[in-house]
Amino acid sequence: MSELIVRGGTVVTAARSFRADVAIRDGRIAEVGEGIARQHPGAETLDARDLLVLPGCVDVHTHTRIPSDEEPDRFYADSVAAAFGGTTTFLAFNNPGTGISEQGSASLLAGLAEFRRRTEDESAIDFGLSAVISGRQADPISELSELIARGVPTAKAFMVYDFRLPDERLFAALQVMGRHGGMLQVHCENATIIDALVAGALDAGHTTCRHHAACRPTYAEAEATHRAIALARAADASVYVVHLSCADALAEVAAAKARGWPVFAETCPHYLTRTDAAYEADDEAEVIKSVISPPLRAESDRQALWLGLDRGGLDLVATDHVPDRLAVEKAVPAPPFPQISNGAPGIETLLSLTYSAGVSAGRLSLERLVDVLATTPARLFGMASKGSVEPGRDADLVLFDPNASRTIRQADLHHTSDFTPYEGVAVRGAVRTVLLRGGAVIRDGTFVGRRGAGRFLERSLSA
Numbered sequence: 245m246s247e248l249i250v251r252g253g254t255v256v257t258a259a260r261s262f263r264a265d266v267a268i269r270d271g272r273i274a275e276v277g278e279g280i281a282r283q284h285p286g287a288e289t290l291d292a293r294d295l296l297v298l299p300g301c302v303d304v305h306t307h308t309r310i311p312s313d314e315e316p317d318r319f320y321a322d323s324v325a326a327a328f329g330g331t332t333t334f335l336a337f338n339n340p341g342t343g344i345s346e347q348g349s350a351s352l353l354a355g356l357a358e359f360r361r362r363t364e365d366e367s368a369i370d371f372g373l374s375a376v377i378s379g380r381q382a383d384p385i386s387e388l389s390e391l392i393a394r395g396v397p398t399a400k401a402f403m404v405y406d407f408r409l410p411d412e413r414l415f416a417a418l419q420v421m422g423r424h425g426g427m428l429q430v431h432c433e434n435a436t437i438i439d440a441l442v443a444g445a446l447d448a449g450h451t452t453c454r455h456h457a458a459c460r461p462t463y464a465e466a467e468a469t470h471r472a473i474a475l476a477r478a479a480d481a482s483v484y485v486v487h488l489s490c491a492d493a494l495a496e497v498a499a500a501k502a503r504g505w506p507v508f509a510e511t512c513p514h515y516l517t518r519t520d521a522a523y524e525a526d527d528e529a530e531v532i533k534s535v536i537s538p539p540l541r542a543e544s545d546r547q548a549l550w551l552g553l554d555r556g557g558l559d560l561v562a563t564d565h566v567p568d569r570l571a572v573e574k575a576v577p578a579p580p581f582p583q584i585s586n587g588a589p590g591i592e593t594l595l596s597l598t599y600s601a602g603v604s605a606g607r608l609s610l611e612r613l614v615d616v617l618a619t620t621p622a623r624l625f626g627m628a629s630k631g632s633v634e635p636g637r638d639a640d641l642v643l644f645d646p647n648a649s650r651t652i653r654q655a656d657l658h659h660t661s662d663f664t665p666y667e668g669v670a671v672r673g674a675v676r677t678v679l680l681r682g683g684a685v686i687r688d689g690t691f692v693g694r695r696g697a698g699r700f701l702e703r704s705l706s707a
């Protein structure tokens with residue numbers, strides 16, 4: 245295969261930023277250094293002057309829709325949207341609601357087989373599966389070791405919702421994951437507290453969307469975070485806290501990390517950029533866009549999350565993308581809030597929001613941005629070929645213009661939602677070109693990739 249040289253950009257790794265050319269051979273990064281282009285006068289080049297050369301983002305938390313007869317194109321379309329945003333690898337869940345069949349959701353191994361069959365030759369970027377262990381599955385824990393052996397070493401379990409795992413099964417899942425080299429991702433909220441508050445709200449006739457947030461207090465998240473960490477400790481396992489939203493829960497993670505325990509946590513762009521002021525709008529059609537769990541939090545939580553991200557209490561940022569639509573899942577008049585789908589889109593805005601509100605606003609260094617969006621997610625989730633601009637890794641690169649300014653508009657996005665929570669938000673920086681294993685997926689802001697070019701990644705945490 246031919247050689248391509250990305251010339252004259254500022255390469256950013258988790259450790260440093262420096263002017264360099266990047267030589268790509270056979271889809272991999274062959275060399276990073278000064279003057280490479282001059283030494284290879286015949287090679288094809290891509291001009292990166294005045295641009296940052298970042299590793300493609302690795303989004304480890306999405307709920308994209310699995311292709312079906314009714315919705316054949318949404319998985320592909322959301323993968324294209326991710327590419328437009330600078331993401332070259334994503335992990336999807338196959339929980340109920342993503343279009344997995346009854347049979348596929350009943351068993352982890354059946355769910356993996358079905359996911360692979362239905363997503364084959366669909367994605368424009370590389371992808372993998374994180375399974376969902378549900379309280380409705382007959383015997384998921386007995387399947388875990390085989391699931392890990394088949395390239396899915398991470399799975400998510402819930403402490404809330406009617407498909408939650410009770411503590412004893414959560415503990416058993418952690419134990420098996422720990423023994424076989426897996427990592428459990430846990431949605432930490434206290435179900436008893438939330439169920440009681442929801443019942444009380446409904447009894448009082450408080451059925452509108454804004455009450456969703458009031459029924460999911462930060463202490464319910466912090467308590468469950470503490471409990472998940474304690475269970476992991478007893479099980480001698482690592483644990484990964486998904487979508488951490490508040491200072492109280494962050495304190496639990498930070499305390500565990502300070503003790504040297506293998507506890508990891510992600511937050512999401514919405515918790516870093518939005519607050520619970522969204523629930524005060526008079527218009528129900530506006531408030532329903534923010535029915536997500538955990539809900540948006542106070543300004544003080546938002547500030548704490550940025551500090552945590554900067555200092556390492558939080559390990560990474562992922563989107564928790566749910567491609568809900570105002571015309572379908574979030575239509576008004578809405579049913580009482582407990583019946584509304586939880587989630588909001590974000591697969592296309594990960595890099596632009598985190599760069600703009602983080603780096604551009606002076607809260608995060610460029611190197612830390614690369615760390616939390618690419619290097620650490622690739623490492624924690626077992627994708628050794630991803631996540632860094634260095635020789636030997638896949639040439640998944642983003643040429644990013646740090647000086648551009650733009651405004652996020654639904655009309656300009658490519659995801660399969662019909663709204664963005666960030667409508668009208670001004671951001672600094674723009675994705676110009678995206679390479680997947682050396683091949684262009686986005687060129688000068690236009691999609692030039694191919695459906696099915698993305699490969700399913702069989703992951704291993706021990707690598």
Ligand SMILES: [Zn+2]
Binds near residue numbers: 305307564
């Ligand atoms: Zn999620």
